[in-house]
Amino acid sequence: MQTSAAIAAAAVTMDKDGEHAVALSACALSLWIGMWDWFPSHAIMNEAGLRRAPGAKPAVFAHHPHGVVAINCLAVGSRADCRAVVSDICFQMPFNRQLMQTVGGIGARRETVATEMRRGVDLAVIPGGIDEVVLADPVHERVFLKRRFGFVKLALEHGYDLVPVYHLGESQMYGMLPLQRWGPILRCRLWMTKRFSLPFGFGVGCWYCPVLPRRVPCVSAVGDPVVLPKIDSPTMADVAKYHARYVEALVATYNEHRHLLPAYAGKDLEVW
Secondary structure, eight states: OHHHHHHHHHTTOOOTTOTTHHHHHHHHHHHHHHHHHHSSOEEEETGGGGSOOTTOOOEEEEEEOOTTTOHHHHHHHTTSOOEEEEOGGGGGSTTHHHHHHHHTOEEOOHHHHHHHHHTTOOEEEOTTHHHHHHHOOSSSEEEOOTTOOHHHHHHHHHTOEEEEEEEETGGGSSBOOHHHHSHHHHHHHHHHHHHHSSOOOOOBOBTTBTTSOOOOOEEEEEOOOBOOOOOSSOOHHHHHHHHHHHHHHHHHHHHHHGGGSGGGTTOOEEEO
């Protein structure tokens, strides 16, 4: 969930004052090794795109899809020098709160995110959030993005570029019960998720331990940055224009790399 997103990007983050350096370095090492060893293969296409070139604009790295646990975001995020934007509910849950504080995750409130952007800090987000937890399905490849404009508006206001990162294999880690993917039930689960801010449903992983993800091959593709101008007060038309460009870039990144895993070769990306 959003918890994994925080571990993902924040694991190697160091504040400018260095206060998190030791804890975050340890987290990054242990998390990356653990993820790398669990899956039979994991490749990162265009890994250099995870790091900002000297003098380049700051960026928001947008990870898709969330999946049931966002494991690929965790593994790949530990390679990037950025901070993760995490749902505020994660800071209200025992253990999760301490974990978020340890790895340097920041809350998703607009003021908190804007403060980091004014500092020019690279950020990582999972725009689909908990809605993509509900949409996770090994049969259908989906992202929840049609009505997610907030990250684009913030990027425009602060002059950030947007970098799409697509994780092939994430949706294959957990199976879904047939009833959960049935249209009316799926939409009911989405409504309940919006109403209570909690994902409804569950995934089934390994046969010998269903809470563990299936050991499937994974490929993470880092797309080309979507270059945005800096607009102090973007209109809805401005936001919609660059949101459409971002969606186009995300779909292109998916289509360019889906042939790398047989499970995705004939599967189109559904944008909800």
